[in-house]
Amino acid sequence: SYLAAAICAVWLKLVSWLSVINWQVINLVSLFYQVVKGIRWILFFLLIAIFASSQMFYVMLSGQNCDENGYCNKQNAYLQVWAILLGQFDVADYQTTFSVIAFVAFTFVTFIVLGYALIATSIDIYNKAVTFRSENSAYGNRSRLVYIAELRAFRRLFDQRWTAMQYCASLLFLTSTVVLFLFAAEQIRASL
Numbered sequence: 001s002y003l004a005a006a007i008c009a010v011w012l013k014l015v016s017w018l019s020v021i022n023w024q025v026i027n028l029v030s031l032f033y034q035v036v037k038g039i040r041w042i043l044f045f046l047l048i049a050i051f052a053s054s055q056m057f058y059v060m061l062s063g064q065n066c067d068e069n070g071y072c073n074k075q076n077a078y079l080q081v082w083a084i085l086l087g088q089f090d091v092a093d094y095q096t097t098f099s100v101i102a103f104v105a106f107t108f109v110t111f112i113v114l115g116y117a118l119i120a121t122s123i124d125i126y127n128k129a130v131t132f133r134s135e136n137s138a139y140g141n142r143s144r145l146v147y148i149a150e151l152r153a154f155r156r157l158f159d160q161r162w163t164a165m166q167y168c169a170s171l172l173f174l175t176s177t178v179v180l181f182l183f184a185a186e187q188i189r190a191s192l
Contacts, residue, residue, distance in 0.1 A: 003184040020147040031129050038125040042118050046110065053106045054081040060099045085110055 019025045058077035071077045071093075083089065084107065094103045157166075 001187075002180060003187060006180070006184070027129075031126065034129055035122050035125050039118055039121050042114055042121060046114050046118075049106065049110055049114070050078070050081050050085070053084075053102070054078045056102055057081065057099070060096065060102070061093060081106075 015025070015029065019029050054074070054077040057080065058071050058074055061071040062077075071080060080089075084103075089103075094100045
């Protein structure tokens, strides 16, 4: 799992590096950040709806039709509710009146209310970002300034004489990198 997190971090760093070079990537990354920031409360309520519905369906339907895709354990219940969100469900699973009402309420709230709120908020944020971009000609220069600051910091780091604190910090960094590499190598060997 540490290796997977490191791979994800490397790809995100690649996107960050590409945003320094290309204006379209800067706009896309900035738009993505603004959309995620704008819809965070909608996603929070969607997460609450998923957890509440999966626990509710687990309690109601845990004794019925226990197979590998059923509601017999909590992990499958969470995955089943996520599958309902994606549009994959079987109406035969909901045999009691209350389970049908809960299913209809969940699909109405998540598909119609939260889905349309998510789309409307994303469109509104996109329109604001496009309006801001046309009004501000220096849009996207922040990432270039950060890149230049990083380059100057590295140059200053290697041009000057190192202090004891810098030697300790580099030793700590190298030690933690070696430890992470050893854990990753052990996980790779264990998976083979």
